[in-house]
Amino acid sequence: MTFPPLREELRGIAPYGAPQLDVPVQLNVNENPYGPSQSVVDDVAASVAAATTALNRYPDREFTELRTALAAYLNSSGGSGITPDQVWAANGSNEVMLQLLQAFGGPGRTAVSFAPTYSMYPEYARDAMTGWVVGHRESDFSLDLDAARALVLEERPTVVLLPSPNNPTGTALPPEAVxxxxxxxxxxxxxVDEAYGEFRRSGTPSALELLATHRNLVVTRTMSKAFALAGARVGYLAAAPEICDAIRVVRLPYHLSAVTQATALAALRHAAELLGRVDDLRAERDETVRWLREQGLEVADSDANFALFGRFEDRHAVWQGLLDRGVLIRETGPDGWLRVSIGTADEMAAFRQALTQVRKELS
Structure with missing residues (x-):
């Protein structure tokens, strides 16, 4: 046996993670570029200070107040009649997803998704010792519903993972697909992973509207993106109470700290303000998509806060050229494609200028 005695299927695998580089324009991990206002900072600081006075005690392991606040928010953002016992939260939507695979996956069970899709999904399945089967999307990154249905009927998975808007393409699913x-x-x-749900275009419905219709539907969200709370690590889901109860079996004791709960509650009190820049980011996204297409590039329709564009004969050379000019984007998705997160107007102007220069240099 080789030391350390790592599981054989994990040997030689690099940990997940996008490059973290100190450059002027960082547009690679789909963060909200607008930080919290001073009023939000003050409320979070006061809330954390209050929680600190009782850090000698364990937090509310059922995070009852937070579940109530999240249910109220979801009912104002596409849901209807969602109750606190239909809500679950964890340290980022990553932990939410892992808990779902731990509870409903496992040896002898299968999870299904459709590529290109979020690169962490197969890792969740692997970590939960769950079989992984991946179907494929159409050339425009939409879902061939007949083929998707046939794959699900053939594989009989216990978990189907459907990001909408999809990462890395930004493609949203129609309700009939769900x-x-x-x-x-x-x-x-x-x-249905709606990590970017708040950025969807007008007229694009949320899967939250279907919760009352399908008892096996789970809709996940995060506070990392639209809420500009990536550093707090708060993700959550809405589902039938039976599903939430089942997840409680696999959660670690007191998995949400008192500090995390206090931070999330403070942010939800300022939801209108924190989400106030979403419209600006939507407009900047649409302008970015329009400009990229004007340059003769292919761009996937996006309902998220990023755009997937291509196609490049050598996408790494383009990525490196942008990095050399102080602009960091993501080398991800199908071969020949790159993904740019939507930043401030100034950051997007820097991206456009750098991309123009790189393409000219490589032509």
Whole structure:
């Protein structure tokens, strides 16, 4: 046996993570570029200070107040009648997803998704010792619903993972796709990952609207993106109470710290303000998509706070050229494509200038 005695299937695997580089324009991890205002900072600081007075005690392991606040927020953002016992939260939507695979996956079970999709999904499955089967999207990154349904019926997965808007493409799913796959999954759960849900274009519905119709539907969200709270690590889901109860079996004791709960509650009190720049980012995204297409590039339709664009014969050379000019984007997605997060107007202007220079240099 080789030391340390790592599981064989984990040997030689690099940890997940986008490059963290100190450059002037960072547009690679889909963060909200607008930080919290001083009023939000003050409320978070006061709330954390209050929580600190009782740090000798464990926090509320059911995070009752936070679940109530999250239910109220979801009911104002696409949901209806969602109750606190239908809400679960954890340290980022990553932990939420892992808990779902721990509870509903496992040896002899399968999870299904459709590529290109979020690169962490197969890692969640691997860590939960769950089989991983991936179907494929159409050339425009939409879902061939007949093929997707056939794959689910063939594989009988206990978990289906459907990001909407999809990462890395930004593509949103129509409600009929969610309903069809919920029906095909039978007793398996269908997880619609709406990490970027607040950025969807006008007229694009949320899967929250279907919760009352499908008992096996789970809708996940995060406070990292639209809420500009990436550093706090708060993710959550809405689902049937039975699903939330099942997750409690696999959660670690007191998994949400008192400080995390206090921070999230303070942010939710300022939801209108924190989400106030979402419209600006939507407009900047649409302008970025328009400009990229004017340059003769292909761009996926996006309902998220990023744009996937290409195609490049040597995408790494383009990525490196941008980095050399102080602009960091993400080398991800299908071969030949790159993804740029939507930043401030000044950051996007710097991106456009750098990309123009790089393309000219490489032509």
């Amino acid at each position: 309903s069809t796959l919920c029906a095909a999954a039978g007793d398996g759960i269908v997880v």
